[in-house]
Amino acid sequence: GQQLNQSPQSMFIQEGEDVSMNCTSSSIFNTWLWYKQDPGEGPVLLIALYKAGELTSNGRLTAQFGTTRKDSFLNISASIPSDVGIYFCAAGTYKYIFGTGTRLKVLA
Amino acid sequence: EADIYQTPRYLVIGTGKKITLECSQTMGHDKMYWYQQDPGMELHLIHYSYGVNSTEKGDLSSESTVSRIRTEHFPLTLESARPSHTSQYLCASSETPPGTGVYEQYFGPGTRLTVT
Numbered sequence: 001g002q003q004l005n006q007s008p009q010s011m012f013i014q015e016g017e018d019v020s021m022n023c024t025s026s027s028i029f030n031t032w033l034w035y036k037q038d039p040g041e042g043p044v045l046l047i048a049l050y051k052a053g054e055l056t057s058n059g060r061l062t063a064q065f066g067t068t069r070k071d072s073f074l075n076i077s078a079s080i081p082s083d084v085g086i087y088f089c090a091a092g093t094y095k096y097i098f099g100t101g102t103r104l105k106v107l108a
Numbered sequence: 109e110a111d112i113y114q115t116p117r118y119l120v121i122g123t124g125k126k127i128t129l130e131c132s133q134t135m136g137h138d139k140m141y142w143y144q145q146d147p148g149m150e151l152h153l154i155h156y157s158y159g160v161n162s163t164e165k166g167d168l169s170s171e172s173t174v175s176r177i178r179t180e181h182f183p184l185t186l187e188s189a190r191p192s193h194t195s196q197y198l199c200a201s202s203e204t205p206p207g208t209g210v211y212e213q214y215f216g217p218g219t220r221l222t223v224t
Contacts, residue, residue, distance in 0.1 A: 031210045042112075042198050042215035043151070050210045086148060094139060094202065094211045097167070098151040 002027050006089055006099030014107050019076040021102040023089035032072040033090040034063050037101075043088055047074070079106050111135065112216035114199050120222045121189055129184045129219045131199030139211065140182040141200040144168060145218075151198060157182055189223040196220050 006023045013019055023032070031050060035043035047058050049065035049072060056063055062075045072089055086103050090096040115130045133140065138159045143151040143166075153166030157176040171193070172186050182201075186193055198218045202211040 042218045045214060048212050050208055096213060100150045
């Protein structure tokens with residue numbers, strides 16, 4: 001079946017550093033979504049991407065919808081301790097499949 | 109955005125019991141979903157609904173069942189709980205921002221189910 005490969009699986013960074021993560025697939029998708037999930041909570045939608053090549057920002061977060069429609073990238077600038085959590089990509093149209101997650105830990 | 113409510117937040121129950129996990133949303137979204145997630149792992153779609161009286165099974169096989177009698181309510185039922193059902197269950201609904209043709213999916217806080 002369809003699968004999203006998300007990398008890195010986990011990362012430790014220093015506060016203030018920039019973070020990059022990506023999601024790739026062998027299938028073409030019309031929409032990419034990026035979520036953050038804190039322990040014991042539901043995922044929170046960060047950014048939605050609608051068009052191939054689109055670059056969208058939400059505060060310190062920037063995400064891009066790959067031109068091939070098979071990948072997406074999320075960047076976090078100047079990380080802070082509250083950025084800790086698991087970041088998931090999701091791709092689809094009205095139904096979504098989810099990536100395996102990137103676990104982010106920020107060292108103060 | 110959407111206000112999505114799930115109850116209970118935590119449930120510990122014995123094997124063989126029947127349980128219903130509640131999910132409600134107040135935004136009138138047509139599409140609703142149930143996902144199953146083991147701690148820290150990816151989400152797997154187990155059920156979805158396009159609207160009232162419309163339900164479909166998701167990509168991950170599940171022994172649970174769902175119903176959609178009202179737009180705002182999408183409960184999930186397990187007739188006989190087993191330890192293998194221990195997991196987090198997340199409910200979501202989606203809306204299409206005007207002019208996008210895209211479905212943005214919003215999640216509730218989840219129900220952590222433990223079957224002993």
